[in-house]
Amino acid sequence: MQPAPPPGEPQLVSAQMLRVSQAENRxxxxxASKTFMFWSFYSFMSLIVLGFDLSIPGQVLAMPAFNQQFGxxxxxxxxxxxxxxxxxxxxxxxxxxxxALCSSWICNKFGRRASYAFSSAICIVGVGIxxxxxxxxLMMVGKAIxxxxxGGCFCFGPLYVGENCFPELRGFYLVFLNSSIVYxxxxxxxxxxxxxxxxxxxxxxxxxxxQWIFPVATIALMPWYPESPYWILSKYNDLPRAxxxxxxxxxxxxxxxxxxxxxxxxxxxxxxxxxSQEVTVKDCFxxxxxxxxCLTFLCGSTQQVIGTSFIFGYIGYWASLIGIQxxxxxxxxxxxxxxxxxxxxxxxxxxxxxxxxxxxxLLLMWILLLLIGGLGFADKNHAALSAVTAFLFIWAFIxxxxxxxxxxxxxxxxxxxxxxxxxxxxVTIGNAGVGWIFGFTCPYMINPDEGNLGxxxxxxxxxxxxxxxxxxxxxxxxxxxLTYTELSYLFDTKANRRHFPEAIxxxxxxxxxxxxxxxxxxxxxxxxxVHVERV
Numbered sequence: 001m002q003p004a005p006p007p008g009e010p011q012l013v014s015a016q017m018l019r020v021s022q023a024e025n026r027x028x029x030x031x032a033s034k035t036f037m038f039w040s041f042y043s044f045m046s047l048i049v050l051g052f053d054l055s056i057p058g059q060v061l062a063m064p065a066f067n068q069q070f071g072x073x074x075x076x077x078x079x080x081x082x083x084x085x086x087x088x089x090x091x092x093x094x095x096x097x098x099x100a101l102c103s104s105w106i107c108n109k110f111g112r113r114a115s116y117a118f119s120s121a122i123c124i125v126g127v128g129i130x131x132x133x134x135x136x137x138l139m140m141v142g143k144a145i146x147x148x149x150x151g152g153c154f155c156f157g158p159l160y161v162g163e164n165c166f167p168e169l170r171g172f173y174l175v176f177l178n179s180s181i182v183y184x185x186x187x188x189x190x191x192x193x194x195x196x197x198x199x200x201x202x203x204x205x206x207x208x209x210x211q212w213i214f215p216v217a218t219i220a221l222m223p224w225y226p227e228s229p230y231w232i233l234s235k236y237n238d239l240p241r242a243x244x245x246x247x248x249x250x251x252x253x254x255x256x257x258x259x260x261x262x263x264x265x266x267x268x269x270x271x272x273x274x275x276s277q278e279v280t281v282k283d284c285f286x287x288x289x290x291x292x293x294c295l296t297f298l299c300g301s302t303q304q305v306i307g308t309s310f311i312f313g314y315i316g317y318w319a320s321l322i323g324i325q326x327x328x329x330x331x332x333x334x335x336x337x338x339x340x341x342x343x344x345x346x347x348x349x350x351x352x353x354x355x356x357x358x359x360x361x362l363l364l365m366w367i368l369l370l371l372i373g374g375l376g377f378a379d380k381n382h383a384a385l386s387a388v389t390a391f392l393f394i395w396a397f398i399x400x401x402x403x404x405x406x407x408x409x410x411x412x413x414x415x416x417x418x419x420x421x422x423x424x425x426x427v428t429i430g431n432a433g434v435g436w437i438f439g440f441t442c443p444y445m446i447n448p449d450e451g452n453l454g455x456x457x458x459x460x461x462x463x464x465x466x467x468x469x470x471x472x473x474x475x476x477x478x479x480x481x482l483t484y485t486e487l488s489y490l491f492d493t494k495a496n497r498r499h500f501p502e503a504i505x506x507x508x509x510x511x512x513x514x515x516x517x518x519x520x521x522x523x524x525x526x527x528x529x530v531h532v533e534r535v
Contacts, residue, residue, distance in 0.1 A: 026168040026350060035251035036165065040173045042221060044157040044180035046120040048214045050150045051184020053092060054313055057085060059192040060204040061317035062327050069201060070136050074449050082443035082450045084136040091140050092147035093436030099151025100425035108421050112160045112228040119152030120215040127211045154428045158412035159420055163230040164249060166261060167483045171349040174409035182342045182400060185312060186335040192316065193328045233269045271485055272418045281422045288491040292415050296423045299476060300411040300430035302468045303403060306365050307461035309438040311392065318446050321454065324385055334396040341400030348401065353480040354410045358472050361402025366465035368395045369458040376455030388455050410479060417484040
């Protein structure tokens with residue numbers, strides 16, 4: 001047995017014990033765990049509805065039948081009032097925040113599966129009310145109920161996947177969070193191009209009804225969905241049941257991977273159990289957890305301040321207002337490029353890392369927003385509109401390749417493992433809460449009967465983009481290839497945020513000199529547990 005670690009460095013020892021596979025083997029592990037990849041995608045499937053919900057205003061507001069149903073005549077054109085648009089967006093965002101908080105309690109009390117099933121069922125009810133709506137008040141109720149369910153789904157997915165995947169693939173699997181939204185947006189844009197040709201209310205009702213597909217499919221597959229092995233171990237310490245669920249999660253053909261991950265999970269739970277008392281939501285705001293909680297909230301909100309609620313939420317409607325002749329084609333172009341960019345992010349997030357994607361992506365998008373805003377002062381000539389369209393396409397590609405995937409993955413993994421059920425709702429609150437502010441104000445900025453800013457709205461988001469860039473440059477660290485216990489060590493020792501890789505490399509070298517080895521089997525697991533019990 002190896003000598004006991006210095007008493008002042010218990011978490012560092014745990015971190016080294018949990019580094020059971022080298023980063024260069026991650027792709028081999030990925031392709032061997034296809035069953036887990038399927039269930040990971042399934043864990044975010046209901047969240048595809050969020051992609052619909054975020055972007056559907058820009059599609060249906062470009063349809064005359066929708067504006068005739070909910071709007072009024074303004075200079076000979078049917079216009080849906082900005083107040084009603086703002087209330088729809090605002091109530092959805094507020095309900096998402098409430099749903100995320102409720103989901104956190106359900107996840108801890110009744111299990112991850114129960115939370116996902118409940119949230120998906122709520123989405124089905126919310127979509128049904130929207131489908132039956134013929135006045136703005138009932139539509140608001142439906143969007144709020146749907147938002148409540150989406151908030152729960154947004155909280156559940158990263159929690160379930162992040163706690164059960166291999167550490168070296170955590171970023172890859174968490175990209176599914178953004179992917180589900182991108183898939184919903186692309187599916188919506190393609191459907192809107194087709195449904196716009198339908199007569200009457202069928203043009204927009206078709207888009208609303210399509211949202212049923214994903215939560216219904218989720219409920220249908222729920223009986224075969226494994227419960228979280230991590231939750232079973234942390235809640236009941238039921239090793240046989242946890243191993244059975246892990247086998248279902250990874251597939252019984254992957255005996256070696258299952259054994260390795262099961263050993264890791266046991267040590268992770270042992271570390272949390274022995275190094276901390278029963279945690280509460282108050283612990284999120286104590287010690288080093290306070291700075292991690294701030295990162296969870298603020299990094300999740302950067303996506304909104306850089307203009308996603310404007311570009312993705314109103315692209316079709318806004319394009320028609322500034323004079324682009326084929327607004328639905330522009331929407332499809334934006335979301336197709338977003339899909340391509342997000343697909344690239346599955347590779348780059350583990351190859352390049354989170355911090356470079358977030359920092360450099362924000363800078364490039366800020367520059368593009370200034371260019372779009374500046375073109376808003378030009379006449380609506382063909383050259384200016386073509387330039388705006390091109391910059392929108394480039395912005396969408398860069399966003400989904402960098403900040404879109406990076407910020408949500410980072411926010412979902414930065415908190416302490418024992419507090420993730422409490423901090424994960426903050427990702428939703430940061431994203432949806434700030435989104436509520438811009439979702440409420442966007443209609444007033446772009447509606448022809450209100451601000452009528454056109455492309456100049458890019459300058460508004462450009463201003464907030466500068467503030468977001470300054471924050472992420474100085475405060476967002478790199479988390480690639482770090483275990484949760486290594487993150488805790490770095491925050492506890494107040495390592496420089498911009499130099500996390502160098503700091504952890506130094507301490508890993510110190511551990512190697514101490515002769516501490518990696519976990520490779522049950523004997524090493526017992527030894528790791530002994531180290532933890534000595535603390």
